[in-house]
Amino acid sequence: MRLFDTLTKAKVDLPDPPARIGMYTCGPTVYQRIHIGNARPYVISQWLKCWLELRGYDVKLVENITDINDRIYEAAPNHSAELAADATGWYLEDTEALGLGRPDAEPKATETIPEIITLIEELIEDGYAYEAEGDVYFRIERFPDYGRLSGQRPDQVEEQEPNPLKQDPRDFSLWKANKEGEDTWWDSPWGRGRPGWHIECSAMAEKFLGPSFDIHLGGLDLVFPHHENERAQSQAAGREFARIWMHNGLLRLDRKKMSKSVGNIAPLKDVLVRWGRETVLLFFMTAHWSKPIDFSDETMAAARARVDGFREIFRAPSQAGGDWDSFAAALEDDFNTPEALAVMHGWRDHELLRRAFGVFGLAALAEEQDAPPEVVELAERRRQARATRDFDEADRLREQIEAAGWEARDVADGFQLVPK
RNA sequence: GGCGCCGUGGCCGAGUGGUUAGGCAGAGGCCUGCAAAGCCUCGUACACCAGUUCGAAUCUGGUCGGCGCCUCCA
Numbered sequence: 001m002r003l004f005d006t007l008t009k010a011k012v013d014l015p016d017p018p019a020r021i022g023m024y025t026c027g028p029t030v031y032q033r034i035h036i037g038n039a040r041p042y043v044i045s046q047w048l049k050c051w052l053e054l055r056g057y058d059v060k061l062v063e064n065i066t067d068i069n070d071r072i073y074e075a076a077p078n079h080s081a082e083l084a085a086d087a088t089g090w091y092l093e094d095t096e097a098l099g100l101g102r103p104d105a106e107p108k109a110t111e112t113i114p115e116i117i118t119l120i121e122e123l124i125e126d127g128y129a130y131e132a133e134g135d136v137y138f139r140i141e142r143f144p145d146y147g148r149l150s151g152q153r154p155d156q157v158e159e160q161e162p163n164p165l166k167q168d169p170r171d172f173s174l175w176k177a178n179k180e181g182e183d184t185w186w187d188s189p190w191g192r193g194r195p196g197w198h199i200e201c202s203a204m205a206e207k208f209l210g211p212s213f214d215i216h217l218g219g220l221d222l223v224f225p226h227h228e229n230e231r232a233q234s235q236a237a238g239r240e241f242a243r244i245w246m247h248n249g250l251l252r253l254d255r256k257k258m259s260k261s262v263g264n265i266a267p268l269k270d271v272l273v274r275w276g277r278e279t280v281l282l283f284f285m286t287a288h289w290s291k292p293i294d295f296s297d298e299t300m301a302a303a304r305a306r307v308d309g310f311r312e313i314f315r316a317p318s319q320a321g322g323d324w325d326s327f328a329a330a331l332e333d334d335f336n337t338p339e340a341l342a343v344m345h346g347w348r349d350h351e352l353l354r355r356a357f358g359v360f361g362l363a364a365l366a367e368e369q370d371a372p373p374e375v376v377e378l379a380e381r382r383r384q385a386r387a388t389r390d391f392d393e394a395d396r397l398r399e400q401i402e403a404a405g406w407e408a409r410d411v412a413d414g415f416q417l418v419p420k
Numbered sequence: 421g422g423c424g425c426c427g428u429g430g431c432c433g434a435g436u437g438g439u440u441a442g443g444c445a446g447a448g449g450c451c452u453g454c455a456a457a458g459c460c461u462c463g464u465a466c467a468c469c470a471g472u473u474c475g476a477a478u479c480u481g482g483u484c485g486g487c488g489c490c491u492c493c494a
Contacts, residue, residue, distance in 0.1 A: 009424095025494090026494070027494085028494070029492085029493080029494095034494085035494090037494060038493095038494050039494080040494060041494050042494085069492080070492065071492060071493090074492095147423090150423070150424085150489075150490085151422095151423045151424060151489095152422075152423055152424095152489085152490065153422070153423075169491095170491080171491095172491055173491090197491085197492085198491090217494095218494065219493075219494030220424095220425085220488065220489080220494080221488070221489065221493055221494065222489095222493075222494065223424085223488095223489070224423080224424095224489055224490060224491080225489090225490080225491040226491085226493085228491095229491080247494095248494070249425085249488090250487085250488070250493095250494075251494085252487080255486070255487075256487080257487080257488070257493090258494095259493060259494095260492095260493075261492085261493080286432065286433065286443080287432085287433075288433090288434080290425090291425090291426080291433095292425085292426080292487070292488085294432085298431065298432080298444095299431085299432065301444085302431075302432055302443075302444050302445090303432090303444095305443075305444055305445090306443065306444080309443080309444090312457065312458085315457075316457080316458075330434090336434075338432095338433055338434055338442085338443095339433095339434055339435085339441085339442085341433095341434095341442075341443080342433085342434065342441060342442035342443075343441095343442085344442095345442055345443060346442075386453080389453075391453050391454070394453085394454090395453095395454075395455095398454095398455085407455095407456065407457095408455090408456085409455080409456050409457060410452075410453095410454095410455080410456080411456095411457085416456090416457085418456085418457085
């Protein structure tokens, strides 16, 4: 099993199974309902975990929830904690509807404050961080490897707004002193405040996975600064941290990244209602995890056509034939789901397909729902009409069946009812 | 200004030195009372320009275009 790693820009081999694999995925900042693009890392993580387990690995997947952040303060002045709690519930509800299960742990930043403080103290002690008026900053020049993950050269990083508390404008905050209007805080050795954005992930990953783990996953837009800073903090503190960095490509709407600032948002909840979970999952499968993916009516309709195609296969008898090994090989080589999907399209073997569906949460594609008795009754009357060659009556009955949401098909031994 | 990704047939999308990707859509046919489903047949594509090579969509250089990041972002 190998995966493309952002740090080395190469496909890196995982140890052979059975091995323990630690995975950490950067989850959402909870202040509003997530959009379909936010769901991509969650989906990829769950799929990858499932595949690795099928291959005999012992996987532990941790996905954090960032529930303390500037965005949350801004979105809910004076009741940031309530918003964070509500939005956490929305997130769990919306992703639950994808039917892929939960990570092994979903820690919240606000439940990891002691570990965060301990880690910051360690960094200060070793000279990697310094306190300034209740803030704590990471000292970039003490970490020579800074910039390696993202390819950024520290001397070229764009200057931000000057902050007189920083010794170097590129230093980033580990702890932020409480400010006016920020209604959630904790006491710390540096006074009342709250953690910076990056340190929480270093602390949570270590708390649940230990000082080193195999795979760190997150959106491509997190490479810099977020993951660069996580890595700097953890490695400065003597931890190996992540061995493989997987960055998923971004979802685009109208050729642009789907993001709140552009305003081109399709909430996951709404997309699921409109298209159904199988279509959404198959849509994600059509693109390699590392590549951008375009969200549009056309691409979703194409995904739905695949859904219909797979369902159709289960209305016909299973036909032996097909090769699990090619499917497995596609996933083993950088978890290439479009390739795996192409292999699946060649299969007519129900058991083989069911196995593959299991990896991607698509088991429902193999289940045909039964028509209600009144529709079966109409179909039976239609069968009799056809037997007496009363085709006008047969066509009238077909229209009634369609009005009830079903399609009547004539097959060798009678009829078949298919949901429309 | 710096860093990075990408450009494949009508659409989506693998491949990455010489052999069919696959799906969707489309055309014709078989089957059917008519359909649906299924099956058969039909597309020789890799942004552009040079170069390397016996041979390049695949390697190298350049050009053009799209996208992302540069301390809020999945």
